[in-house]
Amino acid sequence: MMWLTWRQFRTQAIIAAGGLALMAIILAVSGVHLANQFNASGIIGCQAHGHCEQVASNFLRTLRGSGYQVVFLIAAGLTYAVPGLIGVFWGAPLITREIEAGTIRLAWTQSVTRTHWLAAKVGLIGIAAMATAGLLSLMAGWFANPVYAATAKAGAGPSGLNRFEPAVFGVSGIVPIGYAAFGFALGLTFGVLIRRTLPAMAATLGVFAGIQVAWLQLIRPHLLTPLRSIVPLDIANINSLMTNPGGHEMVVTASVHKPGAWILTNQTIDAAGHPFTGPATNACLNGGIQACNASVGRLHLRQLITFQPASRFWTFQWYETAIFVVVAVVLAWFCYSRVSRRRLT
Amino acid sequence: MKRGALIEFHLDGRSGVSPYLQLIQQVRQALRLGMLTEGDQLPTVKDVVGRLAINPNTVLKAYRELEYEGLVAARPGVGTFVTRTLADESLAAHGELRAELQRWLARARRAGLDEESIEALILTTFRATMKEAI
Amino acid sequence: MSVVLESRALSKRYGRRQALTDCTLSIPAGRVAGLVGPNGAGKTTLLHLAVGLLAPTSGTIEVLGAPPPASPEQLARVGFVAQDTPTYAGLTVADHLKLGARMNPGWDAGLAQRRIASVALDPSQRAGKLSGGQRAQLALTLAIAKRPEYLILDEPVASLDPLARREFLQGLMEATAEHGVSVLISSHLVADLERVCDYLIVLTESRVQLTGDVDDLLASHRLLTGPRCDMAALPAEWHVISASHTDRQSTLLISTADPVGDTTWTVDQVSMEDLVLAYMSKAASTPGRNRTLEVQR
Numbered sequence: 001m002m003w004l005t006w007r008q009f010r011t012q013a014i015i016a017a018g019g020l021a022l023m024a025i026i027l028a029v030s031g032v033h034l035a036n037q038f039n040a041s042g043i044i045g046c047q048a049h050g051h052c053e054q055v056a057s058n059f060l061r062t063l064r065g066s067g068y069q070v071v072f073l074i075a076a077g078l079t080y081a082v083p084g085l086i087g088v089f090w091g092a093p094l095i096t097r098e099i100e101a102g103t104i105r106l107a108w109t110q111s112v113t114r115t116h117w118l119a120a121k122v123g124l125i126g127i128a129a130m131a132t133a134g135l136l137s138l139m140a141g142w143f144a145n146p147v148y149a150a151t152a153k154a155g156a157g158p159s160g161l162n163r164f165e166p167a168v169f170g171v172s173g174i175v176p177i178g179y180a181a182f183g184f185a186l187g188l189t190f191g192v193l194i195r196r197t198l199p200a201m202a203a204t205l206g207v208f209a210g211i212q213v214a215w216l217q218l219i220r221p222h223l224l225t226p227l228r229s230i231v232p233l234d235i236a237n238i239n240s241l242m243t244n245p246g247g248h249e250m251v252v253t254a255s256v257h258k259p260g261a262w263i264l265t266n267q268t269i270d271a272a273g274h275p276f277t278g279p280a281t282n283a284c285l286n287g288g289i290q291a292c293n294a295s296v297g298r299l300h301l302r303q304l305i306t307f308q309p310a311s312r313f314w315t316f317q318w319y320e321t322a323i324f325v326v327v328a329v330v331l332a333w334f335c336y337s338r339v340s341r342r343r344l345t
Numbered sequence: 346m347k348r349g350a351l352i353e354f355h356l357d358g359r360s361g362v363s364p365y366l367q368l369i370q371q372v373r374q375a376l377r378l379g380m381l382t383e384g385d386q387l388p389t390v391k392d393v394v395g396r397l398a399i400n401p402n403t404v405l406k407a408y409r410e411l412e413y414e415g416l417v418a419a420r421p422g423v424g425t426f427v428t429r430t431l432a433d434e435s436l437a438a439h440g441e442l443r444a445e446l447q448r449w450l451a452r453a454r455r456a457g458l459d460e461e462s463i464e465a466l467i468l469t470t471f472r473a474t475m476k477e478a479i
Numbered sequence: 480m481s482v483v484l485e486s487r488a489l490s491k492r493y494g495r496r497q498a499l500t501d502c503t504l505s506i507p508a509g510r511v512a513g514l515v516g517p518n519g520a521g522k523t524t525l526l527h528l529a530v531g532l533l534a535p536t537s538g539t540i541e542v543l544g545a546p547p548p549a550s551p552e553q554l555a556r557v558g559f560v561a562q563d564t565p566t567y568a569g570l571t572v573a574d575h576l577k578l579g580a581r582m583n584p585g586w587d588a589g590l591a592q593r594r595i596a597s598v599a600l601d602p603s604q605r606a607g608k609l610s611g612g613q614r615a616q617l618a619l620t621l622a623i624a625k626r627p628e629y630l631i632l633d634e635p636v637a638s639l640d641p642l643a644r645r646e647f648l649q650g651l652m653e654a655t656a657e658h659g660v661s662v663l664i665s666s667h668l669v670a671d672l673e674r675v676c677d678y679l680i681v682l683t684e685s686r687v688q689l690t691g692d693v694d695d696l697l698a699s700h701r702l703l704t705g706p707r708c709d710m711a712a713l714p715a716e717w718h719v720i721s722a723s724h725t726d727r728q729s730t731l732l733i734s735t736a737d738p739v740g741d742t743t744w745t746v747d748q749v750s751m752e753d754l755v756l757a758y759m760s761k762a763a764s765t766p767g768r769n770r771t772l773e774v775q776r
Contacts (some may be wrong), residue, residue, distance in 0.1 A: 109532070
């Protein structure tokens with residue numbers, strides 16, 4: 001059964017291995033250069049806080065728009081896409097292709113039981129799926145390590161990478177493994193339920209994407225109760241400042257420097273604790289940026305943030321991976337019982 | 346080395362005679378004509394069904410019937426072999442009968458009968474006579 | 480005498496469609512059994528139930544003594560060739576043999592090689608490139624080389640040309656003779672099965688209409704032709720399967736245990752095709768309606 005599973009999976013395995021190898025080469029080559037640049041930047045040995053910030057920010061600025069950014073985007077994009085692709089191309093057609101071609105009537109009348117047949121396929125391909133996603137995440141993570149390190153040292157600002165942020169969390173650590181297992185099991189389930197390849201692939205893609213989005217918006221922020229914190233607004237960190245024509249309203253947004261944390265909400269409040277909506281200061285209506293910022297500083301505004309601290313990164317990784325893997329196992333069990341109770345042909 | 350089959354069977358699907366009877370008839374015919382003699386092996390069941398695409402039990406039934414008539418004997422694991430021939434009558438008697446028949450046929454033609462009429466005359470007389478003889 | 484397939488009140492329903500109704504069968508071992516019926520009668524459903532691809536809705540079925548598919552051992556004892564003889568298009572002939580070897584503990588590699596060679600299949604040829612007849616021979620080899628006790632085939636020759644059909648049946652009969660397997664083969668054409676079957680099952684509209692040894696069935700049915708008769712005046716022990724009438728003449732196909740003594744009737748043997756067609760049309764016809772019995776040659 002192992003031979004047959006391998007023989008039928010061979011082409012897809014070669015494509016995956018080829019893709020991984022290509023990615024590995026690209027990441028290795030550019031990653032070494034990036035590491036060298038990082039070592040030469042002086043971030044490692046720096047002691048003084050202000051100096052470190054400067055050096056780190058400089059380093060990050062050089063990366064913006066560089067080839068390294070492109071490489072990372074490709075790697076991250078691939079790591080995001082792979083679990084869905086696995087579900088669509090490895091999971092959904094596993095059973096449906098055999099049903100549509102009629103070969104399932106050949107496969108299930110040899111001397112191997114249906115459940116053994118399914119277990120062998122799910123086992124081998126499931127492991128391949130998780131390994132592929134895991135390796136991609138590992139390689140991308142190794143590549144981006146210098147950037148994470150620099151971001152931690154640099155001040156608040158738009159540059160840099162934060163592993164905890166939604167855009168990057170899903171391609172870091174071990175969660176891609178969980179996603180891959182879930183994507184594969186989801187594809188398999190739709191295959192078992194729908195029994196036709198193209199509809200099963202479409203359903204897998206749609207539902208997988210939908211669940212990823214829903215998870216991101218609704219569940220991950222609340223896996224652990226977020227912490228609250230109130231910090232003074234630092235005018236050096238102001239991101240935007242807007243006034244309406246009459247000057248009755250003014251909105252100020254600023255970033256908060258919490259390296260490695262995942263900031264969920266960020267609200268500018270006044271001394272009394274209410275959201276600050278204005279009115280605009282004279283300096284901001286009439287004067288230049290420096291005067292405006294200074295006038296805002298004299299308002300003694302604060303920022304109310306809810307966030308997940310950086311220390312919780314790995315906790316979140318383990319929780320999320322575990323949940324997705326458990327759901328994958330439940331789905332696989334469902335498919336197993338459907339197949340064993342002969343509800344397919 | 347595998348010996349080639351001595352005779353080959355064929356089936357006439359439209360003769361109205363069941364397949365196993367046709368096989369029996371063909372063995373008897375071969376015995377009569379001397380194509381099979383004592384000690385010769387009949388084609389194996391496997392070879393017969395492999396050529397004719399018929400049920401093996403049909404062949405087994407035919408061979409059993411021939412064995413019951415004493416014409417063949419089955420040797421388990423080896424095959425079925427002829428034990429007796431039907432060419433009992435001496436060749437001379439055959440020759441005598443054949444010559445007489447040829448003379449009769451010449452007479453029938455001289456009498457003005459065409460081939461179909463001769464054949465019909467022979468068949469009806471044959472059947473009527475054989476029935477009476479039973 | 481052991482029984483290879485036994486079913487009791489076997490039924491299968493898909494949603495509202497009744498595919499098989501109340502089928503009770505008892506097929507003895509050592510036979511080549513023909514399952515005949517029109518398309519849609521339920522033949523494939525019955526065969527899929529026999530190999531365990533489907534589960535019954537009600538009733539029971541046992542193959543070689545156990546409800547299929549009881550275990551890997553039972554799977555190994557039954558060989559199956561599904562309709563349209565499915566094969567993996569991307570795998571070569573040699574790959575298929577390897578599949579057979581890896582998935583069947585009882586695989587006879589020598590037998591498989593000999594069969595492949597005798598039908599002149601190229602081992603490196605992909606199955607998708609084979610002709611219909613070649614694919615059928617490959618599928619048959621896969622089923623035979625696992626050395627089953629029971630071979631089940633679903634319309635294996637339906638889409639084959641006459642030569643390929645003959646070659647397939649030759650190979651099948653040769654294997655039957657050599658290994659003593661029992662066979663169950665389905666077809667919607669009686670002509671395919673007439674030469675090879677010694678047991679018959681007629682299935683129409685999800686029900687079994689007739690089942691038994693071919694010899695017994697042919698011996699217990701008669702075709703009678705005679706002057707136009709009154710159906711009500713016929714002897715009670717004659718079970719009329721089909722009847723057709725013209726102004727002057729009546730033709731009856733009857734089932735009877737005794738010889739027909741009444742000399743007003745000309746009595747003929749029935750052929751298997753006549754028999755099957757008569758039972759198939761009997762199932763379809765409504766009582767009292769004249770039906771012309773068509774025999775297609």
